[in-house]
Amino acid sequence: MMEALTKDVIFKKSPQELTALLYEGIIDNLEQAIELIQDLDYMNANVKLQRTNDILHRLGVGLKYEAGPIxxxxxxxxxxMADQIIMANIKKDASILREMIVLIEPIAQAWNDVLKKKVNVSQSSTVRKVSAYENSIMRVQN
Structure with a gap:
């Protein structure tokens, strides 16, 4: 389940971490919408699906096309996905929403994997920079 998002938490997140939260938000909203549709609570399912499409829109706006075909x-x-979610909302079809989860989960997982590796890489990079700095200071002092 997503952590409580306060303004303080959001401002402390990197753009990459925010993207991970958006993917998590898509999955959470879709899962909740499926449950709501099964419970015949169409009004609240509609709200969840609208939020999901809002997130997809935000992700689309943030794309950098100069980065290549991805x-x-x-x-x-x-x-x-946005079109399919609208169709699922009209038809009240949870199976379409399950398909959307199947599509987005591997992307969210890959994003999180890269994010974790990047943290490890950036930490080791920082260690190398500090070591290089310390080495240069030691040479200057000698």
Whole structure:
């Protein structure tokens, strides 16, 4: 389940961490919408699905197309998902929403994996920079 998002928490997150939260938000909203549809609570399911499409829109706006074809592919995926979510909302079809979860989960997982590796890489990079700095100071002092 997503952590409580306060302004303080959001401002402390990197853009990459915020993207991970957006992916998590999509999955959470879709799972909740499925349950609400099964409970015949269509009004609240509608709210969850609208939030999901809002998140997809935000992700699409944040794409950097100069990064290569992956941006274009993600844009197509986000648009496809948004269209399917609208269709699922109209039909009250939870199976379509399950398909959307199947599509987005591997992307969210890959994003989180890269995020974890990047943290490890940046930490080791910092250690190397500090070591290089310490070495240069030791040479100057000698």
């Amino acid at each position: 941006g274009q592919q993600l844009d197509l995926l986000y648009n496809y």
